[in-house]
Amino acid sequence: MRPFPQGIVQALAAAALFGISTPLAKLLLGSMSPLLLAGVLYAGSGIGLLAWMALRRGLRHSAAESSLTRRDAPWLAGAVLFGGVLGPVLMMLGLARTTASTAALLLNLESVLTAVLAWAVFRENVDRRVALGMLAIVAGAVLLSWQRRSGVSVPWGALAIAGACLCWALDNNLTRAVAGSDPVQIAAIKGGVAGTINIAIALALGYRFPHLLPVLAAGALGFIGYGLSLVLFVLALRHLGTARTSAYFSTAPFLGAALAMALFTEHGSLAFLLAGALMAIGVWLHVSERHVHEHEHAVLAHNHRHRHDVHHFHAHDFPWDGQEPHTHPHVHEQIIHSHPHYPDSHHRHGH
Template structure:
């Protein structure tokens, strides 16, 4: 694995950690906030926090409008910022946070299915076996929860397919930095959900609950989404989602420690199945002759691969700027990043 790919894996693990701890924290916040309002505040916390960070560093919150890929951005906001979090929080209200945390594994399944049929994100037999193990872990947990378990499981499944679309849209946006993508999603989705939540609540929430939600939003959503996008642009949506699927393990741990929820044998077995699915996917080797068309785009990159040799002399540190790729045909191991979305 190249150094740049290893760094992307680390970013994926960080994304998993920060999002994993958001499920039990959200369950505690739902005691004072309705699902729409909490979803809005979490995304507002992400958007506002990263906006302040960007401005303090002298950066731009958004690039020139003429460069934006609107269809991907609108899809990212609707599926990832509106539908997904509301469906998830509705499930958290009626099911143990630890089980919901592991059900979120189904996002990997949704991302893989959508990737195969719609987004040219290829999986081999080993990859599909990994996806199957992840799905089996979610079904096992749903069955153990009775009728309420199936209802919550259905809500989580719908949330996961919403985030599956979001994952692919986000991985294909190459004219926004990961921070800029998170800011746009956070502010747009956060404002919409917050207004709906305030209307349903009939007034403003208590300031302590408001502040806690914004802080959780910045740390758990803002950092998680930013790290995830960075990983997805290098590894592809499905592989990044595989790493991100470790998030439930962090959520289960915090549910046990902070909410004093019991840890059942079913949850332990499901966790073991999840770890096995992660190992299977990361062991995949994929190489064949493929063609690159000429293209021009902006994204973060280093010069330690075959596709970024546009500078004279070494450029070791990752950086972002507009650059052009010439047409090429070659063979090398690859994952479906921004440069490798091709048919198989």
């Protein structure tokens, strides 16, 4: 029995934390505006992760994660803009105009758009099985968005959530470029900057903070559903690549929809159940993929946390105590071999 890849566990855990945050965030929409709520969610993420960084300082040595560099700044800035500012605002606006369970399932569009961008723009391999899974998820999303009403009705809530998914798809692909760096640092910067910007805009528009309890609840939810979830997502990106990580992350909407139906006593219509079935098929096609072929690793120099394995058998030019994992700049020599793999940071070859 082949081992369960670490990246899959991290992606599923990220999905679980984010999935439950969607219906819980809807509970808080009555106490503050969507824009202000988006800001508080991300601010809670940033503050919580900054506290985590402060607590861990001095406890790690050679096993510490590599820090962000100046070359990472453009990628991180784009990720903050799309994923931390525009995405959450659109999500809160859409959530205010549609049911929590439908909104949760519509979030499956994020994985589809992420995979399309990864393949078309960032040249990540997406095979037939992944493509079929995308089509099934899109079909489910279209079924959810269609409204059978008299006259013409524009599903603004669904369109806003789709826009949020596009923003997060851009965010996912931009974040992959810096995924080798400290994931806590990445998520803390994104949360702190995005939270500050969204809160400032909300206050400038005349919105005000509610009582302390809803603010604290939103901050705690942001730390768990956005902060910790993003840390796990970045770790999964290292092992699975962008499209596959998002495919596993597609389980989040089902958890959110199930919790929403329990919290708000929402009953799934036939269209809702059919959409859920289509999306479940799409996710299964993604997670059951097995990719193996002979491939070549070119010479590569980079810095990230790693263990000595088939891809890391380099020597050290400094005293090393044998601790695993450890972090330092290292060079990968050219190698040709065959094994099951994903388009992670060491498998970005062409096909």
